[in-house]
Amino acid sequence: MQVGFIGLGQMGAGMARNLLKAGHAVTVYNRTPAKADALVAEGAARAATVADACRGEAVVTMLANDQAAEEVVFGPHGLLATLPRGALHVSASTIGVELSERLAAAHGAAGQLYVSAPVFGRPDVAAAGHLFVVAAGAASAIAAAGPLLDAVGQRTFTVSDIPARANLVKLSGNFLIACVIESLGEALALVGKAGIDKTQYLDLLTSTLFGAPVYKNYGRLLAEPGDAPVGFAAPLGLKDIKLALSAAEALGVPLPLASLLRDRFVTLLATGGADQDWSAIGRLAARDSGQS
Template structure:
């Protein structure tokens, strides 16, 4: 592959994505705030950069996978001065539209292009190249990055030319995931207390009223109550939910269910469970129900 890619942010999602780009033959320059996360990828053929500027200066495509708006803004302040003209920044983080609008303008001023490209899928999907990409921004730039996105995903959904739309879509999609996890957790707890086999119940759901992919993924995890350290931490989920609420308010929409779920997330976080994976919500609901019985 002729393109050089700078990859910044090697967390639970960034690491497998970068690994697949290296395996696909791209020259990938890696930067992470914690350098030890870079070592394993260097062993696979990646190239370590000591600074963000070093990673970006010769890159045709820059990919960022960061935790929040603050991190994206901070890193972008180091990316922008080093960008070469004509380069493309694929922003895969979950952030607000306002942040992406501002970044798109700053990139344009540098002769570069900002594309919103958040992803749908958990780390196992990233490892298996089975992510979904939510893409928006300049049409010509989107065409150029198609091979890169094909190397890490199963499908890309194009949400038009505005370089921020797909970030809003990502917030809406995550809001739906959180409410489904809440719903499944409540139903599975009710089944447990009613003496109903939860696996049979899930099988019934999937084959009658509720066969959505998110149910297929999270249903078994909720039943097993597996706290995966590489999963979707409650604190990060709560951040996304807050951003969804703020975005809805700004456009004059309401998300009443978001407040219910967020109350539960914040209680889990307050009890020290900010890193607990989403399926552990059922444990919190069980504890709450037992308190009511007492």
């Protein structure tokens, strides 16, 4: 398939590379051109503009936030204006429900296909092609996107024919992950201040009651000394919690834990954590108790 890929951050670069490996003809664009160099060396074509990445059958966007997605899609020479009629936009970005609704309406009016397909997984998972994809859109659009989604993920969950519902599922999932990080951090701070070995404690938890990967992976990041490598930056964590709260308000659903998490992220960013991984909110409890 002739596919453009827009957004070559830690997640996007790995996804684009897996599309290349699957045999797709990939044209890549990033606002910082140097981020495309490695993929071009591996066989991708370089797009000088957003429009240049939108000449084929499909385009995939993996962008940091709503503002970036709006600029790429609705700009005067953006995706909406240049993607051919009948072509497909797969939005893998974690964006708000309201923006996803706008994208679906705009693509529909332009005669273009639109699939919302945010993903679960950190950059190493993206590089390995083992992401979990949450997809929503019209059946014909989902079918057209299938080869692309298969190339970047180990499994695709189709949740609705309404694209924005995939974004709601993604936001709810990130909310749950943040809850795990915060609760793990508090528990590790509690036992750590009593002198219990955190790694041994984590092994006990993940070998018995809490064997899910999210506990193992984030528990390891919190139990090990030093800052975790940045796989998902703390400001993006705050962004996602705020989007979850916005969606919840629109639906009339109270999320008291999300309000707490918003404050924890604000605390982290206000105290020098803007360059840290979002898991750093799990270290606040230890810091607040005088352990670090």
